[in-house]
Amino acid sequence: MATGITTYQCPACTGPLHFVGESGKLECDYCGKAYDVAEIEKLYSEKEAASVEAQAKADAARERENAAAQEMGMSWDAQEVAGMKNYNCPSCGAELICDATTAATSCPYCGNPTIVPGQFTGGLKPELVIPFRLDKQAAIKALKNYYRGKKLLPKSFKDQNHIEEIQGVYVPFWLCDCEVDGSIHYHATNTSTWREGDYVVTQTKHYEVDRSGQIGFRQVPVDASTKMPDAHMDAIEPYDYSDLRPFSSAYLPGFLADKYDVNQQESLPRIQSRAENSAEMEMRNTVQGYSTVTATSKNLNFSHSGMKYALMPVWMLSTKWKDQNFLFAMNGQTGKLVGDLPIDNGKRVAWFVGTAIVSLLLQLAFWWW
Amino acid sequence: MKKKLFGFCAALCMLMMLVFPVYAAAEDAPFNESEIPFRTMVTDNADLLTDAEEKELAAKAWDLTRTYNCAVYIVTLPSLEGMEAWEVTEYLWTEYHMGYGEDQSGVMLMLSMEYRDYDIAAHGYGNVAFTDYGKEVMAERFLPELGDDNWYAGLSIYLDCCGEFLELAAEGTPFDVGSDSDPLFEAGISLVASLVIAFIVTVRLEAQMKTAKMQKAAQAYIDQQGLVLSVQRDHYTHTTRSERYDPPKKSDGGTTVNDDGFSHSSGKF
Numbered sequence: 001m002a003t004g005i006t007t008y009q010c011p012a013c014t015g016p017l018h019f020v021g022e023s024g025k026l027e028c029d030y031c032g033k034a035y036d037v038a039e040i041e042k043l044y045s046e047k048e049a050a051s052v053e054a055q056a057k058a059d060a061a062r063e064r065e066n067a068a069a070q071e072m073g074m075s076w077d078a079q080e081v082a083g084m085k086n087y088n089c090p091s092c093g094a095e096l097i098c099d100a101t102t103a104a105t106s107c108p109y110c111g112n113p114t115i116v117p118g119q120f121t122g123g124l125k126p127e128l129v130i131p132f133r134l135d136k137q138a139a140i141k142a143l144k145n146y147y148r149g150k151k152l153l154p155k156s157f158k159d160q161n162h163i164e165e166i167q168g169v170y171v172p173f174w175l176c177d178c179e180v181d182g183s184i185h186y187h188a189t190n191t192s193t194w195r196e197g198d199y200v201v202t203q204t205k206h207y208e209v210d211r212s213g214q215i216g217f218r219q220v221p222v223d224a225s226t227k228m229p230d231a232h233m234d235a236i237e238p239y240d241y242s243d244l245r246p247f248s249s250a251y252l253p254g255f256l257a258d259k260y261d262v263n264q265q266e267s268l269p270r271i272q273s274r275a276e277n278s279a280e281m282e283m284r285n286t287v288q289g290y291s292t293v294t295a296t297s298k299n300l301n302f303s304h305s306g307m308k309y310a311l312m313p314v315w316m317l318s319t320k321w322k323d324q325n326f327l328f329a330m331n332g333q334t335g336k337l338v339g340d341l342p343i344d345n346g347k348r349v350a351w352f353v354g355t356a357i358v359s360l361l362l363q364l365a366f367w368w369w
Numbered sequence: 370m371k372k373k374l375f376g377f378c379a380a381l382c383m384l385m386m387l388v389f390p391v392y393a394a395a396e397d398a399p400f401n402e403s404e405i406p407f408r409t410m411v412t413d414n415a416d417l418l419t420d421a422e423e424k425e426l427a428a429k430a431w432d433l434t435r436t437y438n439c440a441v442y443i444v445t446l447p448s449l450e451g452m453e454a455w456e457v458t459e460y461l462w463t464e465y466h467m468g469y470g471e472d473q474s475g476v477m478l479m480l481s482m483e484y485r486d487y488d489i490a491a492h493g494y495g496n497v498a499f500t501d502y503g504k505e506v507m508a509e510r511f512l513p514e515l516g517d518d519n520w521y522a523g524l525s526i527y528l529d530c531c532g533e534f535l536e537l538a539a540e541g542t543p544f545d546v547g548s549d550s551d552p553l554f555e556a557g558i559s560l561v562a563s564l565v566i567a568f569i570v571t572v573r574l575e576a577q578m579k580t581a582k583m584q585k586a587a588q589a590y591i592d593q594q595g596l597v598l599s600v601q602r603d604h605y606t607h608t609t610r611s612e613r614y615d616p617p618k619k620s621d622g623g624t625t626v627n628d629d630g631f632s633h634s635s636g637k638f
Contacts, residue, residue, distance in 0.1 A: 150577055152575060195615075198614060199612045199615065200615045202612075203609070213598035214597055217590045231581040234583045235581045235583075235584070277585050279596070282591070343575060348574075352568070359566045360559055363562060
């Protein structure tokens with residue numbers, strides 16, 4: 001039932017290879033040799049094709065087994081089967097059960113980094129990838145730095161919370177080229193005020209303002225994985241697209257990777273909303289020289305010219321404190337880290353009361369001076 | 370014409386000199402009656418007061434005058450005879466040598482009935498005791514009564530204000546901007562402001578704790594061309610005008626004194 005998966009092994013010692021962001025090379029844990037991505041890619045291209053073929057056969061066999069098991073009343077329900085895949089670790093032989101979208105993982109028994117064949121082939125193959133630039137230690141350091149300066153963080157949180165899990169994940173993203181064209185109508189006013197004797201006179205000049213135009217966006221990212229929290233993935237933007245490379249599975253060893261499970265059509269509303277909001281902001285910025293500006297009507301048309309499938313590097317860190325889980329995400333390229341922290345209610349009240357008292361004393365001192 | 374207009378003032382002056390006893394002892398220096406040539410503290414040419422009321426007000430004004438060495442006058446007139454209210458008070462002050470001492474210290478409330486004008490004029494030490502803001506507040510207090518033709522009540526309020534402001538000036542803190550603020554009200558305002566500041570600070574600190582937020586826009590991904598406008602039209606349509614009654618308040622305090630040493634606050638009642 002279990003099938004084979006691909007590991008990138010060192011041509012010199014057959015030890016497992018990991019992609020190292022700092023050097024941009026695949027390095028062997030055992031003999032320390034480093035190899036260019038292209039070199040390993042060439043070496044393994046044939047092997048990978050054979051694995052894909054084997055995987056297809058294995059999938060067919062599994063379907064037959066499932067059908068037989070169903071007849072015998074021993075099967076898992078359809079939803080469970082649809083969401084899982086199983087493989088054999090080529091290093092230790094253990095049977096691995098993975099999520100159906102998992103494309104790269106590591107064996108929980110021997111730690112061998114593995115690539116699941118077939119996940120990134122044909123139409124499912126990503127076009128682009130940004131390789132990891134920052135390693136696990138950088139992520140741990142960034143998390144510690146993240147705690148600094150947080151006045152409302154419970155004192156015990158830093159000491160008592162432990163990193164439960166830290167994973168480098170290649171997250172599937174859609175990069176969308178799109179355009180918004182349309183028009184917005186504004187009502188604008190200019191107000192001047194002066195005094196005439198005991199009266200304050202206000203004169204308001206009214207204007208009708210029209211703006212029409214179009215604005216293009218390049219590679220607006222939207223994460224294509226339901227496993228990843230959208231807020232975390234949005235907040236670690238932007239990525240430096242100058243690091244975008246043509247996809248190669250040789251970048252994956254040592255990290256987790258998922259294939260997309262949110263398709264292009266499902267991703268479009270989020271992109272459209274962001275693009276239209278930006279178009280509104282840009283048009284509003286051209287209406288200058290008025291005291292007030294109010295948009296009274298708008299007509300915006302969104303269109304997209306293409307979407308590229310890309311994998312982006314993200315460090316996901318999970319910590320636990322007082323039976324609560326806290327999830328953090330760090331951009332594996334830029335180091336930007338986001339996540340929600342617990343709030344010490346005592347500190348919150350102390351800051352509120354303290355600030356109010358200091359502010360009150362300063363004001364009273366000012367009055368009495 | 371002016372002599373005719375104010376002839377009664379001189380006569381009344383002589384009368385008052387006989388009526389009022391001579392008092393001594395002021396706050397800082399002994400009161401010296403010879404320092405005040407014009408001692409008719411109330412001159413009711415417009416005939417607004419009864420004799421008893423006039424005497425009572427005059428006694429009160431004289432008492433203030435001798436207590437603070439600062440002459441306190443009330444003058445009512447049928448008409449300004451074409452002059453401005455401030456011109457009339459300055460003319461009277463100069464012509465009749467009003468005020469106490471060398472610097473002619475004093476304050477005068479003049480009412481003219483023809484167009485219901487009033488002017489509060491101060492001179493010498495009166496400019497110290499009766500600041501611009503003090504004169505405004507004084508007017509705010511007595512104008513409602515004068516507006517209802519309650520002459521005695523309005524003029525009594527004027528004298529009460531004179532007593533209050535002269536006392537404050539004698540204590541070294543003349544009534545000015547901020548003198549009449551309610552400490553409780555100010556403390557309440559400060560408390561509310563402090564709570565608002567504390568709320569803003571706390572909300573900002575809380576925001577630091579939650580950084581995972583959805584992006585609302587895509588500014589970072591706008592292409593090099595940016596926004597290309599095909600229509601950019603700004604069209605003026607009309608103008609509207611509104612007026613709000615807001616009498617000016619002096620925020621910096623003090624007294625505005627003209628070249629002749631007078632300060633004024635005029636208006637209608």
